[in-house]
Amino acid sequence: MSHVPDVVVTGLGATTPLGGDVPSTWAAALNGESGARRFDNDWVERFGLPVEFAATIKVDPAEAMARPEMKKMDPSAQYAVIAAREAWADAGSPEVDGARLGSVVSSGIGGIRTILDAWEGLLASGNARRVLPMTVPMLMPNSPTAYVSLEFGARAGAHAVVSACASGAEAIGYGVDMIRTGRADVVIAGGTEASIHPMNVAAFAASRTLSLRNDDPERASRPYDVDRDGFVMGDGAGVVVLESAEHAAARGARVYARIAGVGLSADGYHMTSPEPSGEGQIRAMRAALEESGIARMDVVHVNAHATSTVVGDLIEARSIRGLLGDEADHVALSATKSMTGHLLGGAGALETIFTVLALHDRQAPPTINVDNPDPELVLDLVRDKPRTLRDGDIAAINNSFGFGGHNVALVVASV
Template structure:
């Protein structure tokens, strides 16, 4: 069976450094930090008092009050970012078969704030169960793609992938394969997350996963730096329109990039820590290259998982050196989490978009906040430190890894 080619024809983003694609890209190339004091609740008693929240996002700008009350923030973000991507694609959905249009979305947690608030309200009451009738529909992780499909009448495959921080990368790979196999012509994919909550920050803080640099919050997310002490929690969403190549070409679509391939693997090692030698990460990148029919020497740029954790950053870079050999020194390697923080289930989507925009503009965004070199990291690697670098990027790879050892890798290339 001849697999169909798949391309990206629309993108949308809602991030801590910009609420549209244009704003997001501007923030990336200018090295903007999204970290700031938490505004959603009183964080005084928490070890970490900052996060990468969305700025200037108002639900009432996109939804009426009644509709907004039925949606957890993660679902609001999904609808807003997917609307931008759908508009960007230029597809007239009144002229296509909606049974061949699907939504495959990623979320690592889903409606955490909704769950938290309902339980807190119950605990504060007299023991009588007075739960909101929208509690379950607002909370479940699969409601985001459900709402997207309902809004637009898309009747193809519709589901959520849940693999912690790899969730939206998994969604992109599922969307790729669904179109490749001829089951759909168009899929809205990506991911959203809204875990900057009492429960989210408290839970990750208890794991000692978060940076506690409250006096240096803007520079706390510092991937690859010797003084890194944990990730900065972020929130938002990224959306991509994947389309079968001939379908896109027939309507004269603008094509951002071809989705060349995807790879998956498992660390099978530890609940939260990566294998110190990056064995699973080596395999996921090898699987991705094989799926794409590309050689290591073809890759120009890698947007790493790069969360700013002591163990994870070193393991990933060791894996890159193993997979790419001497060519690793010729690759622009970066971590956009240094700017956006870690968007958990939405990370793969917004970072895939960053990789695509690198090809579009010929610029690789920087890894900001780097001051101290780590002796455990190969000094010959080009980590694109502190300043964006011009580069004709023909092939870009995006890594995403999740708690539980879930590894996902997506590779994009310029259309030819």
């Protein structure tokens, strides 16, 4: 039997509603800060939007990229490249043959702002020549991973798996598989989203999935609170550098954690609602845990998908309890979308970074805005302040679920 390499995380990068990089984002998360804010434009008045806020990007990409470069990219690709550059530098800019380097950066929606802006410009001008020649490369959902591949010369493969709000986590899982199957030694993987636009806000509001707490945006995302009323849209990207343990050791790389297990499943139930029993979620988590070889008692932390929807939060909580049984009693549960909002295709990647750092720093981040915990919550929720995780070998689960019934679970282990 051929050797299956362990896959470790050696670099982290992000640009988010909480900060323009990983250190500022992580510090804000540990401090329980919210990235939600009111729109600083005329969208509400112009379009009659019922939702007046979102978790917009904290740092303008123009602070990290040159204008000529930005003009060639949809914001989703801009965010991805900014995060990838940070992750690559954080990993020590590893020397690797481009044929052994992969890129897997996903988006749930793709270059939607480019599509809408180009169409609006065409309608307004009535002139096809006003459509920019870079429009198609900018709007493609594989554009972010393609730009990352070009940036670093990644030739082992440039992929963009699309599974709605599970896309970022599935991208990391795909990157793990690229290394395990021998296709690559190093993979730049993650997720990105730039979908805060009046049409998208209107569409999500029409589906009754967004919070309407316009009077208090910073407290609108409240997973597991009895008064939760929907999620808060967010923009941003999270990217990790994955590496075979042997490759990382050979170059003396600093290792944050190990991606020990990847679990995937589908509900086959409904386009937007999770299957009520959580059976598909349990299968994904169980598959990841079994693949990892880690005992249930060593799982001490879960970063939940927990979007702050009335139904979804409790289905996931019951699924975690269903998987871990009594061992769930010592699990510190965090719902970080309470601070970041929901980055859609970027969420799973950013939350993988949070999960990695929770193990590395032994600090489970808090869940904010939970004034009245749902009495049906059957897990120990970390509220308002970080919680110290125990010493020794420990593991955590990061859950990501998406419209269409996609379920992705990643098991992260300490090193």
